[in-house]
Amino acid sequence: MTVESAQPLTPETSELREPPLAGGAVPGLGHGLKLVRDPLAFMSRLREHGDVVRLKLGPKTVYAVTTPALTGALALSPDFKIDGPLWESLEGLLGKEGVATANGPRHRRQRRTIQPAFRLDAIPDYGPIMQEEAHALTERWRPGETIDCTSESFRVAVRIAARCLLRGDYMDERAERLSVDLASVFRGMYRRMVVPLGPLYRLPFPANREFNRALADLHLLVDEIVAERRASGQKPDDLLTALLEAKDDNGDPIGEQEIHDQVVAILTPGSETVASTIMWLLQVLAEHPEHAEKVRTEVESVTGGRPVGFEHVRTLTHTNNVVVEAMRLRPAVWILTRRAVTDTELGGYRIPAGADIVYSPYAIQRDAHSYDRHLDFDPDRWLPERAKDVPKYAMSPFSVGNRKCPSDHFSMTQLSLITAAISAKYRFEQVSGSNDTTRVGITLRPHDLRLRAMPW
């Protein structure tokens, strides 16, 4: 679906209601403290106060949307754009000219450039790499060994994104560097967004030094990748070639900065989100051995005991449902924001131009109004006869509209393949010292998941 298909919004904004103020605001601080202390619980309770509610964050008013239908309306409406504090801090660190933060004609042009690399019919070409990486993961692990799930998940996510989209042998070694850098950058970025203590982050503390080193190396790596591809004279059919050959609206080649920012804007969301989801999948397999066993049996019956491959993914119904259910309960992207570009409305409520709007896929996907036994891990709820009862937009982990993640097919394929490959070989147990509580950052992931991989 595209923005063009959105319902036009009522222009008579004077007849509209003011959204209610969410309960529990503290004088002077508003809801800020509650949001910082326990953002997931806070966002999950907002629907009790209304479909659209006002939040006070210090002196600022922010609007929160709490129903699936209105999150769909928000994402599909041309009256809202990508902007707001979340995006501003991302831009400052990752660059201003990438697709994830651009708006308007530049964004449309950039989407046209990157889209072919993610189309459904492009995915089979990535199959061999995804397959190789999924099996390499299981071969790295020794039976009985404790796995550091954070670094393993990052490694495989970055390697798949980098090898598929920026093809080239050199990616093997660079993918390792990228994964180490990105892990540090994301850790530091979240800290800077939640606790914006500007000057403190310039002091030479070890954490600041590591963040600056990783960020500088990330940008250096991207420059190296671009320079090396140019020097090779090769033009494989991949995303990097599409970016290097892209033209602006006047038909001129796009600038160096835009190429650089585009590579960063694709690699960064592409690795953190997938890595976080892999961590949750590993956690789910350990916590629900009955589903791990069911996945193993399914894989075995589909492959006849041969290594699982790309061609099997479509038929792995239970495996795919385990992935979707893990993403429902632990969505990597748990919060999204927009800014109103004009005076407008949502659900009959007035939204003034310039207002920041926030919603939480985590809250939406766990809402008891939408899901029976909403907190149970139940992959069978995605069987067709039950999935039809899920309200529209109550499960949109890749969002909808013109900002929808371009990588939904790319991501789902690799997640199912990885889940199938690791489950065919191992069952998992948490070891002492493992901490699978939810770490709220730019994405949601376990704090420090450590599992023992046991052969079946």
Ligand code: HEM
């Ligand atoms: C955008 C989720 C994987 C690249 C988005 C958005 C969501 C999302 C919700 C929309 C943000 C918004 O509406 O404001 C996810 C999830 C993933 C995933 C849950 C995996 C589990 C990836 C991968 C890549 C990628 C693997 C690239 C290799 C992007 C880009 C955008 C985006 C470039 C910006 C699109 C635009 O603004 O036009 N993603 N993503 N994502 N994602 Fe993903």
